[in-house]
Amino acid sequence: MFRDRSRAGAYASMLLLAIGPMGTFYVITLYLQQVQQYSPLQTGAGWLPFSAGLVVGAGSAPKLLNRAAPRFIAAAGALLSAVAAFWFSFIGIDTSYWLNLAPAMFVLALGFGLGVIALTQAAVYHTESKEAGIASALLNSAQQIGVALGLAVLAGITATVTGSPDHAELSEAGQLVVGYGSALTVAAVLLLAAGVLAAATLPSKVAAQVDGKAAAAPCARPDIPVPAQRA
Secondary structure, rough: OOHHHHHHHHHHHHHHHHHHHHHHHHHHHHHHEEEEEOHHHHHHHHHHHHHHHHHHHHHHHHHHHOOHHHHHHHHHHHHHHHHHHHHHOOOOOOOHHHHHHHHHHHHHHHHHHHHHHHHHHHOOOOOOHHHHHHHHHHHHHHHHHHHHHHHHHHHHHHHHOOOOOOEEEEOOHHHHHHHHHHHHHHHHHHHHHHHHHHHHHHHOHHHHHHHHHHHHOOOOOOOOOOOOOOO
């Protein structure tokens, strides 16, 4: 499975792609509750733009993959999420939800939805039917590992920066904002790396075109002799 360059690239890209949005989801949730003083119900409702972005991204990805190669869709999705995470990194104590948080949530999920669908196609690209399940399961495993790493890495960065003596003069909310911003900057870098990796390793041809050419090509069976036609 890992000998195929495109497939290995899809697994590695998924690992990084999952670190960014899921870690960002956790950090912004903490921000909404601890800095903006949202209730749990308000926080959950506040993430509705994320759900909308997932629907749009995952819904439009199959159509885009019929026109563009997986590497371009996956890279574009990762870069969109990177832009959203970097956008989040500028949060302050009184950041506007509708002008800053909600649009960034939508863009983050839009990129994640595009990337996941494109990476799924790349992971099962040119696999035999008996290997398709294994290839898909490995991609899901990479995603789950990425989620766990994202939570651990970004939470660790947040705690380290927030508790740094360099920010002791700030208020508690100010210290939290600095820690969250640093973690979100790291998330943006990881998502940028996912986009670069996807662009460098994933298939460069549209799957529909490749399958169409393969279906139109004649089947060569050198082991079966062709009878000569009689004059």
